Every structure is written in C-alpha cells, then in structure tokens.
Amino acid sequence: MSDLELQQATAVSAASHAPARRRGRMPRIGTVLAAAFVVFLLAATVAPELVATQDPNEIAPGDAFQSPSLAHWFGTDESGRDVYSRVVAGTATSLLIGVTATAIGLALGLGLGVLASFGGRIADFSVNRLVEVLFAFPGLLLALLVIVVYGPGPVTATVAVGLSTAPGYARIIRGQLVAIRSSQYVEAARVLGRSPARIISRHVLPNALLPIFVLATLGIGQAIVWAAALSYLGLGAQPPAAEWGAMLAAGRTYLATAWWMTVFPGLMIVGTTIATTVLGRALTRRGRGER
Amino acid sequence: PEASGEPVSGGTLAYASGDAEPTCLDPHVGGNYPQALLAGQFLESLVSRDDSGEIIPWLAESWTAADDGLSWEFTLRDDVAFTDGTPLDAEAVKANVEHLKDPATQSSTGYLALGKVDRVEVVDEQVARFVMSSPDSALLESLTQPWVAIESPAGLARGMDENCQAPIGTGPFIVDEWVKQDHVSLVRNDDYTSPPADAAHDGPAYLEAIDWRFVPDSASRYAALQAGQVDVIDNPQPDTISAAKSNDSLAWLDAPRPGAANRIELNSGQAPFDDERVREAFIRAVEVDEGIDALFFGTAERSFSPLSSVEALAYSDEALFEPDLDRANALLDEAGWTERDADGYRVKDGARLTLRFPVSTNQSIPAEQSLFEQVQATAKAAGFDVVIELLDLSSWYGALAEHEYEIVSAPYTKVGPDVLRILYHSDSITPAPSGYFANLAQLDDPEVDSLLTDAASTSDADTRADLYERAQQLILEGYYLLPLYDQQNSFLLSTSVQGARAMPTVSTPTFYDAWLAD
Amino acid sequence: MTPGSPTDERRSIRGATLRRAGLLVAGAVFVLWAVATLTFFAIRLIPGDPAQAILGGPGSQASQEALDQVRRDYGLDQPLIAQYFAMLGRLLTGDLGVSYALKLPVADLLGAQLGGTLLLAALALMLAWILALGLAIWSTGRGRVASALGEGVEITAAALPHFWLAAVLIAVFSVGLGWLPPVATGTLAGFVLPVVTLAVPLAGFLAQVMRESLLDAMQQPFVVSARARGESALGVRARHTIRHASLPAISLSGWALGWLLSGAVVVETIFAMPGLGRTLLQAVTLRDIPVVTGVVLLVALVYVLMTVLTDLAARIADPRLRQEAGR
Amino acid sequence: MNTEEAPVLDVSRLRVAFDGIEVVHGVDLTISPGECVAIVGESGSGKSVTARALLGLAGAHSQATAERLHIDGLDLRAAGEREWRAVRGRRAGLILQDALGSLDPLRTVGREIDDPLRIHLRLSAAERSARVLELLADVGMPDPAFAVGRRSGELSGGLRQRALIAAAIALDPPLLIADEPTTALDVTVQARILALLDEIRGRGTGVLLISHDLAVVSRMADRILVMREGRIIEQGPTRTVLESPQEDYTKALIAAVPAQSPRGARLSMTPEQPAIIATTAVPTPPAAASAAEAAPLLELAHLTKTFAVPGGRFTAVDDVSLSLRRGETLGLVGESGSGKTTVARLALALTAPDRGTVRFDGGQWSELAERDRRPKRHRIGAIYQDPLASFDPRWKVGRLIADAANGAATNGAARPDAARPVVAELLEQVGLAASVADRRPLTLSGGQRQRVAIARALAASPELLICDEPVSALDVTIQAQILDLLDELQRQRGLALLFISHDLGVVAHMADRVAVMQAGRVVESGAADEVFARPEHPYTARLVADSPRLPR
C-alpha cells in the first residue's frame, strides 16, 4: 500500500468515525417522509384547489358534524364544511403566519445580532440590554400589547408573534456570529489579507445562516402554535379564513361532539413542526459534511 | 325544572359562571348582565314580574300612579331590613334613586331606566313618591330590574370602592367574600323576610351558601358540571345542552332574556344600507334557519320579531324574512349594484359591496360566530362581501363609535317593550360623550319616533300594545334588522339542585327556593 | 491566568463575584426602567380615551362632566412628560396606580394574583424539568428506535397548543376518569391539570435541548473513564451526564419562565384559576392601563429575578462559569 | 522481570468489530506482574480499541471476541455487566487517551478519585477522603489538600494526568492500562509522568503502555508490540525491536523520531512515494550561511504584550526581540503558556504589541494601518496546529486553495474554474492527488489536512511561513512526512520559517537557529546545534534532558 493510499484509508476511517457519533439519530426514512409531507404542504399552498376535494368555505348546515368518511375524509365542521378541504385551504395562511412570523423574528434577530457582533462594544452593549428588555416581555404578553395597540387580526398576530421571538433569535445569532468571528478560519482569511466586508459576506454570514435556518424550521411550528393561542383568545385569524390555529380553537368547543374538528388541524401543526425539524436536522448534517 | 320531594335545608351550591367577572358587584355602577346575575342573589327590587308578565309586589307591597302619570307612590313592606340592620324605608328608596342618578356613580343601565324619574319624595316612612318629568308607561317594568335594586343607604354611604366589593341588600344571601378572578362567596341571610310574591316559600333560603365561581371557558364549565365539581353552570354550549338533555343527571333551564331578540342590525345611516332595496336584498339573500338548527342543536327557536318571545307584545312577521335569492339579485340590480368582480362580489362605481361586520368575541358565543360565518357564506351568493372582524369588547365598541360597520349584532336586555325606544328611536343615534349609541341600525323615522314616544307615555294598556305593534311593523318592514333568535340564556343544573328557577324579570337564576337533594 | 496562591485566587474570585452582583443589580434596574418607559409610551398609542376606560369602558354612556372629572382626578390632563415622571416617581415608592376597572390599587390586586401564577409556573417548570430529563435519559443511548421515538414525542409535545391539551386532559381525567377537578379551586388536586398542561409542551422543548447535550456528554471521554472505574450505566448518568445535560436547560429557564407566563394566560382562563395571566387578559379587554402596566412590570421583575437565579444555578451546576468570573 | 508468575493479563486472538467491520484482527497479549508492555503504532491502528476492549468498553455498536481473556486470573469472555464492573477499577485500571477530557469538568478531582473507592470498597467517607489525599500525594500532586477540591478545568494538563492516574491506581489494581498518557504534555511534564508510571510498575503492577511514539515508550517498556491496521506485526524485547527491527514499518517508526536526525535529513521512510520536490527542485543548501549577510526579513524588536486579567494585567510576551532572514528557519520552543503563540500572532499582526515593533522586509509592519497592511499580508503565511479549524467548514479543498491563490493576485474573486490547474499543482506540490480538491477537509486525515493547509499557505506565494505547532497533533510517521515536506518546500522556494513547537526534537531537526521561551521571555537563543548541545540556561538544559530519545 502506498503512503498516499494508506493516508486515504485512514482518512476514510476518520471520516466514518465522525458521523458515527450522529448517525442513527433519525432514520433516513424519516427525512424522506418529512420531505414528502413538506411537498404536500407546498402543493396545498400553491394549488389548494387541486389538493382539496371541495370548496373549503362552502357551507351545508344540514351536513354539520359528520364524522370522517369517504366523502369527507376528515369529517365536517359545525357549518357542514369539509374539514379536509379547509385544512388544505388553511395551509397557505398557516404557513404564511408561521413563516412570516419566523421571518420577522429572524430578520430582527439577525439585524440585532449583526449589530451586536460587528458594531463595536457600545453597539454590543446596547443591543444586549435591548434584548434583555425585550425578553422581559414574554411572548404572549408582548403579543397582547401589540394587539391592544393595533387591534386583533392575523397581521397583528403574526407581527406580534414575530416580535416576541426576536430577542431569542438575536441572542442565539449574536453568539453564533461572535463564535464565527473569532474562529480560526476567519483569522486565516485575515492573514490572507481579506477585507472585513469580504470576510463577513464569504465566511461569517454563510456559516451563520445554516444554523439560523435550522432554528427557523423549529420556529415555524411554534409560531403557528402561538398564533393558535391568540385565535383561542379570539385575537387571531378572522373568519372564514381556514387557518389551522383558528380551526383548532373553533373545534375545541366541540371536542366532545366532533373530535375530528381539532385533531386534524392539530395533526397538521404537529406534522409541520416535525417535518421542518427533521428536514432542518438533515440539512445540518449535510452542512456538517455528514450524510 | 319541576321541584320534586321535600326541600332540605343546608348545603353549599357551587355555581360556575361563564359571564365576565364584574368589576363592581353593585349593579348601580355601570350595569351589565354579569352584575345582574350576581346581584339577583343578594339585592331586591321594588317590584317583580310573574311568568305571565304581570307586575307583582316585592319590596313594595303596593303602588299607585297619578292619573297624569307624573307621579307614582310606592308603599313599602314594613317588615324588611337590610342585612346591615338598616330598615327598608322611603328614605332608603330616595337614597338609591339619588345614587343612581348621581354622575359619580357612573350608572348606565339603571340611569337610563330611571330616565324620566325626576326625584323621589318621602311621603312617610313607608311611602315613597316618584316624581316624573314625563309619563313613563315602562316605569314598573324598569323597576323590576336588578340594576335599580334597592341597597342599604348606609352601604352606599361607604363610597364606591367599598360598596363595589360587597353591596348590602335585603336579599336571601349576603356577599361574604369576593376573591378576584376566582369566586364570590354568598352566605344565607338568616333574617330574610322579603321574597317576591311568586316565590315558593317564606323565610330564609334553604341553601346555606353559594360558591359563585368564574369559569370563562365553556368546556371547562361543562366538564366541571359533569364531574360534579359544580351544581349549576350558565352559558352552556348548545351541543352540551343537547348532550345534557339526554343525560339523566343534568337538567336544562332555558330562560331567554327579555327585551330585544338577538338580531343582526343593518346600518341604515350610510351606504349601502341607506338604500332600503339593498337592505331587503341582504335579508332575502341570507339563510339562517338550517344553520340555527345545526349550530344550536334545536335549542334555539328562530325569531321573526325585534322583541324577545318573552315579551307579550312581541310582533312577528315571518313572510318578510323568507329567503329569496332571485329577489335579492333583482333588488341589487335595481339599486345599481349590477356588476360583479372576479371574486363574484358586486361592484358599483368601482366600489365593492362590502359589509363590515364587527363581532364581539365577548358577546357572541362560538355557535353564533359560526352562524355569522354562514351568513357570510350565503350572502356571498348575492354578491355581498361580508367581512367579519372578531374583536375584543373595547375594540368592538370602538368600531361602533366610529361607524365602521354595516351590520352588527348587539344584545340588549331590558324588561318590557320599551327597549324598542332605546334601540330604534332616533334620539338614540346621538352618541353619549363616550361615543356609544344604542340605535345601531341608525333608524331615523319620525313616524317610528312618535309611535315609540306615545307608547312610552300612554297609561292605557291596549293603546300601548297597539302603538308598539305598529312601531314593530314599521321597523321590520323597513328591513332594518334580521331577527335571529331569543337572547340565549340557559343554565344546566345537576338534578340534585331542586327548586331553582329563573326570575321572570331579566331571567337571572334565583336560588332562594332551591335546595340540594342527595 | 496569573499563577498565584490559592487564597489570592479565591480573593480575586470573590471580588469578581461582587462586581458581577453589582452589574446584575444595575442591569436589573435598567431593565425595569426600560420596561416601564416602553410600556408607558406604548400604551399611549392605544386608541381610545383612558378616562373612558375608567368610566366603565366605551359601552357606558358617561357624561362630559364625568369624563372631565376623571381626567383631573387621574392627572390625565397633565402633559405627557409630567405624567411620565409622576409615574416613575410613584413606581419608586412601589405604587403601581389604581385599576381603572376595579378601582383598587394595582399593587394590592396583583399582589393577590402573583402568588398563584408563580406557584403554577414554578410547579410547571419543575415538572417540565423532570419530564424532560426523564425522557431525554430514557431515550438516549438505547438505539435508533428509542431515540426516534423520543424525538417524536419531544417535537409533538412541543407543538401541542395549551388550550387543546387542556381540553383533552379535562376530557380524560376529569370527565372520563373523574380523578381530577377540571376547575382549579385552590386545592392541590386542582393544580395538577394546569401544571401538566403548562409543563408538557415546555418539557418537549427542554428535552430537545437536553438530548443534544446528553448525547454530547455521553460521548465525552470522562464517561468511559468513569465506567473504567467500575461505575454502572446508571451511576454514570446520575453522577455525570445528567448534570451536563442540565446545563443548557438551566440557562434556558429564564426564557422558559417567560414562556410559562405566556401559557398562563391561556391555562388560567381554561382552568378558571385566579392569576396574572387572566388578570392581564381581562385588563387588556377593558383597556385597564394601570393593570396592564402593572402586570408587565411585575413580569419583568420576575424575569429579572429569574435571570439572576438561573445565573446562580448555572454557576452552581457549572464551576467552569465560576472560574470565568475570574478571567 | 519475571514472566514465570501468573500473568495479570492474558488474551489471545482478540477481535473487535464495529457494526460488523473488524478493526482489531486477533491480537495476542500477555503481561506479567511488574512487567511493562508497550503497544506502538500509527494513528488508527487499533491501539485504543484494543485497550478499551480489554475492559469490555470497546464502545457502542462494537463486538469483541477473544479465544482467551483473563485479567488477574479471571475469565472474562462471558462476563456480564456485573462481572465487568467488578473488574474495572479493581483488577485493572484504565487511563484513557484523552487526558484533558477524561475528568468530568463538573466534578472535583477528589470525587473522581473517590469513585473507585466508593464503588468497590465499603469504607467510611472519612477513610475514603484520607485515602484520596494519600493517592494524590503518591502520584506527586503538589498540595493534595488543595487539589482534591479542584475541577479539571482548574488544573494543568500534567496535574490532570496525575489525578487520572491516581483514580486508576486507587485500588492498586494488578493491571494498569495507560493509553497515550503523555501526548499533549510538555516534555518536562511528560518525563515526570513516565517516571511515575515506572514507579508504579516497580511496585509490581503490570503496565500496558500505549503510544504512537517509540521514543517515549523505549524508556519504560520491557517488551514492545508494534501494531498496524489492527494486527501485531512485530514484537519482542524493547532492545531487540529498536536495534534490529524486522519490519519496514518498525524501521519507519524509528526513523521518524526527529531528534535523532540531523537538519536536512529525511525522516519519512517511504521510498515508494515519489520524492515530492526532489525531481523538480534545485536543492538549495541550508539557508543560514548564505543569508547571514542579508537584511532580516522579519524583525521583532522589544515586543511586549499584556492581557487584562482580574486585578491587573498579565504579561504574556515580555521584551522579546527576534529576527529571521530569508530562507532561514527560526525555531521557537518553550513550555505551554510561555507565549509562543502570542509571538506568532504579533508577527502576523493579528494583535498589536503594547510596546516594541515588528518590521517586515525592511518596512513597517506592526505600525501600518490595517488597510495598508492588507495588500501585503499574502507575503506572510500561517499554518496552525489544528488545520481543520482554519478551514471554512462549508468550503471544499479546491475552493479553499483557489481562494487563497486568487486573492494573492487580485484580492478579488476570479472564477474558481480558472484556478483548477493552479490548485492541482499546489496539491501535487504537497503530495496530494488532484482529486482531493473535491473533498471536504472534514473527510481528510490529519496529515492530509495539514498538507492542504500548507498548500493554501503556499498558494498566496508567501516569503515567510509562520508555523504554530504544525505537527503536534500528528503521529510520528505523519509528522515525519510533514516535516520533510516543509523542509523541501523551504529549499525550493527559499521560504523563511518561524517554526513554533514545544517538541525539542522537532525543533532541533528543523531549525537553523532557536529561541527558547519561558514565561514570556526569550531565555536563550542561538544556532540550533549549539543551543541543544550546550544549553546555557538551566531551563533549556532541563528541556533537553527531558526530551525523549531512542536509546543508542
């Protein structure tokens, strides 16, 4: 065996050593299922009329409270609307709420994080204090305040949930950026004479983005759940918008009579969270060079 | 429910209320239904009403009106004392009316009820004379209400803060303790002597105490009843009523509130509903019967009257509300709403036929909100774009004050048909400084005005009935409102609770005659 | 680090601790001031007239005189900045003002509610911790199935909305089995369902975090070292890995408390418990500004105290942090 | 040595597989009481796996089988968890490879040492703590009473290793397995730890000593086993193996010990590998002589650097002056914490000195504004101990090198494809196949990574290369290859090298001149052979004495 081959052989074993620590966490079939679910969600978002079996807003009071059947896969609600079709129709709204709220939180968090980690000591100090102050307003409380000021509704709810997640993101992102900024590969780039702008755009941000993205996948489901809590308090999405949280909140009234009214929208929320989380983890593994 | 068996004394009744927790237990202050619910247990009014709508004695054993209707004399019972020992006398009545009319009391409902009472004079110890600024045919009905109940003058003198915590009355129970956001403890008034004339027994109540809890979540409330944790709940969900009906250990007490029916009002003060054709089109387009059946599980009766079915003078006209999509479309075409946009909504001069519909999540139960969604869906067929906005109470009032609505549903409880004057007299369009006004349909018709004014001041019962009928006809035929059903007011009781009933006044439950059977 | 005698080192650590404490207190005061200021000005954005809210809300039909009277009584006719300093002045003396709706001193009102909510949150936090630790420990290091199952349970738990979970728990344990009361009446049994409702989603979160650090800790050489000394698998967990797994979760506890207080708004409503969350919701609906401000401040205070506590707990659990104080 | 006594360890045909892939293919091993047996071999040869398997701790997903496995006379082939636990710590102590991570950072050293006593004996708490103090004293821990309350983070590497040994010998087990007990330690500390192990062996304990470094074990071992790819390929008494190695691999291991070989001699014994540079380069003679007159390329004058610490400032570098000419190698040695890395960072202008100046190629360097320095930065390259950390984790090898190459010319982005031939050439220069360009550094071996790091440094065509511990993380054979490579490159390109290492042998082999640092000061400097042959400063003398070398 030549020296080179030998090195490659050891390299292979070294490489297989590293992922061995992470491998077997989540079976890869999970990733596939998660991807399939996300594809379904996307289809339901882009072309709900193709995925749905009926008009989500068509009422038929005579058909109210029918349990799941071949005609109504997920049963019907209190107005005789098809729960499956409403779940499909609600995908866009719910994802929009989840994604937008998370995006707002992340964007704010990113802005604050970048400011704190690159803006010098004074900026860092100020941002840290600001984040602490924001933290002192727990999520729903902040949301309630925003709603008091701007009135209830899906937009306010989304903004409120987004705002309330921002300090958390800011803190994590700042930590991430500081770690990357003081990493040896950034130092190596400095040694090569790279300008700060180039270091930030080539090294810092790209490396920070992946973990932030993973964070976002966790955030989407949470945002939907909090928006649902606002719906329960009567401060969320407005009818007849089929939004999962609102459906869950509305169906809860009939839990004893019609379990399917909450279980299916609930499953969608849980499913979305699981799917995005699983995909997020798979992505991290790939980012780390693992399989 | 029918009482059965011998009453037994003792025990604590647990009541779970879904109404908002009052901010003040004195119903003179403000004056809303949650306050009435509680006040009914420890405060009493001068007069009451029986099942047939007849006024009957309570704290006042008799009364006479002057022929011109400008003064009333009430003779009080002489054996009644407040629970702080203060005797009930004409002075006390005078003090109460003055309290209600004092702006510092911030009374709203009671203040309106006594709107035509100028002052009270003490004729002798047991006789109080109400001096009127103008005749008021509704005075007796108004006086039955808990919002004008008589409290101990000594209690009132303590000042609002203290009085709000535990008002002192003559009722069968006494406020013992109010733990905010949790419960109010009521204990028996052992010296009780003043049941209304239609009560089933004399003397103190059978129950030793009432534990009055605030349980805002309807599912939790019903669960608590099922689990035997509480004995009575109010505001049950329609589906749970229907489930309770088939449950041997639960009983349903259906007590629609008096005054107005639940209805959707059409804002005729601005476009597009300033056009009667558009109003009719909306009413013809909307279908609610099936929805009411499904959503209320047969517990709510469709109404075709502006007044509650409890009111003897309620006038119905079913034909006006026959759904007729073709007619609706024709009317809209006629009114110039001829085009439709891509979403199928009608447009005129580039503006969509949009109906803003603020809905108060505090005042409309989920079933009603669902019904509104169905209204939204059926109105769409005719090309109406109904935009429902779920709002908390303050925002909802705000939207009304700003006239940011085309349709709205607001409950109004008052004993007697005089509620029509509050809701549909053009005077009620003028807002109070707070911006609130009761005439949400913004009905401004001199003929209706004069009918309602006359009805309120006539002393002849038949004339009064006739005037109210004509007023109701005009209101209905003008398509100012879509009546839905009586103001739902239900209670579910465990069958161990015997002898409980709702007062025929504002339908609050009374537990004076109630006992706990094992 | 400069080499020095142990006592030197200790002294410098103590000095650093004092400085840290000073910083913490200053930080806490700053946060409270900022929260008070932010809330004060944010609330001015609320549409509607405070005097109106005082007179029974917009539904009432208050007269102009009454409105004017109230404005004078509550100092609402003063310039904004004067009102602001007046508020700060009152805050310094612990006076949170008077509730518009209940006409009671806010401090008294909230004082009565705080205990219940804190107890609820504390119990929920504890239960969440126990559940999370249990789940993380049970499901890590036992192969794929257990770990996938564990992860699934965690994610699902974290995605359960409180109001739904509460309804299911009530349906099963109160109505179905009749074990626990659906309405919390201040008894111990009444606390069980609310605490579980609050704890389960949080436990899902914490378990996710704990699993990560547990896995990391289990890969550390000191684990093999411990086993090489004859430690049992259980002993390794009890003496080594649990602590490591707890560290990130400890530092998350401040955040978790905020999360629990948010959840309390819903849980207190469902289980009809008196508490800050429900008070806040009611105050928001009634535009009872002093109460809203009071709750916000109180929560901020609790959060600040919690931060200090978690900081302390983290230091106790992780001596490395104590050393860093000396860096 | 008495092999007649019943052996404390007796295994034959030990096989270990992970997920069905066998990594140890039938190892036979016996150790008698008081005997020290050493296993040497390159990284990944299976030494640690063997050691752990002996205590049933090969790890998750592992299957270990043996025809015989006796420890202290106990048959452990069918042992269950309970039997194993009775053996671990009591009959056999294990010191794991990773000394820094083998103590729980959250627990005090005292409790860690107390563990085996608590687990295996029924002693009162007081008896146990007395015994712990005794043990700490036995392993030569200064101030045991203070040490018991420390946690690993508060102790230096040497003290940690002592604590670990104390825990392993707490019950005086007849067998002690020590896996790389001295890697990552300073030479002086290393010498003390080896002496300690020798003492333990002297008390009759059988010791299995594992290392990749023949020089280290040669002092202690009675017998040496050479392991490669999971097999014992050669074994015998220490002297025999060292003096007349049979296998090429063993010979390579011996040759790779740098202290033995003079400056310029090849260390790696891999004749079949194409001599990387030899074919292309015109060998230049060692630079020192010819460059003696030339102006210095790098000049450090009176550098002082302090860091803020609680209660004052800590002086990490104290009035250091050094100079380096083109084509010359300056070695910088000193124990951990002596300020070597700080000097390197000052030279790289990654941090500014408190006092003193750095001049480069006759011009200002440390005093330049960063903006003005940036265009010249490519003239100084750097290689670190941990190359992986210096690579952007998202980038593949090709991009890493291309980026450095492009930047040198334009400081902008040229198209990566255009750089492919350049990358291939650079990879070839450091002895890597062009295909490596498409791999992620994470999937490369340590030696390959360091080659990539060198290729990247070369890409910017530096005149000076600053190497901070470039081989400390590599095992001897790979280390030898990297040292050879650096040597060749220096000749070919006329590079100046600032070579930092705590390993005297490595510096002695590489450097023309050396500077010895202690506590931030340069205590001695001069021509390398001079300094090592006749150290003047006592500190240098101690370093030289402690430095492991093969007995000759």
Ligand SMILES: Nc1ncnc2c1ncn2[C@@H]1O[C@H](COP(=O)(O)OP(=O)(O)OP(=O)(O)O)[C@@H](O)[C@H]1O
């Ligand atoms: N837990 C594991 N799972 C899979 N493979 C493993 C595991 N542990 C070790 N290996 C593999 O077994 C082989 C031998 O590893 P081992 O750690 O024994 O080498 P070593 O000789 O101790 O090397 P070093 O000198 O680097 O410590 C390597 O190829 C390694 O990748």
Ligand SMILES: Nc1ncnc2c1ncn2[C@@H]1O[C@H](COP(=O)(O)OP(=O)(O)OP(=O)(O)O)[C@@H](O)[C@H]1O
């Ligand atoms: N940024 C810093 N802040 C505080 N102290 C520091 C900093 N950098 C280095 N030091 C201290 O300066 C001293 C010298 O550190 P340096 O890294 O230069 O040592 P070294 O000789 O490279 O050691 P090693 O061989 O362990 O790498 C050490 O005591 C270190 O703790």
Ligand SMILES: [Mg+2]
């Ligand atoms: Mg090893």
Ligand SMILES: [Mg+2]
């Ligand atoms: Mg260093």
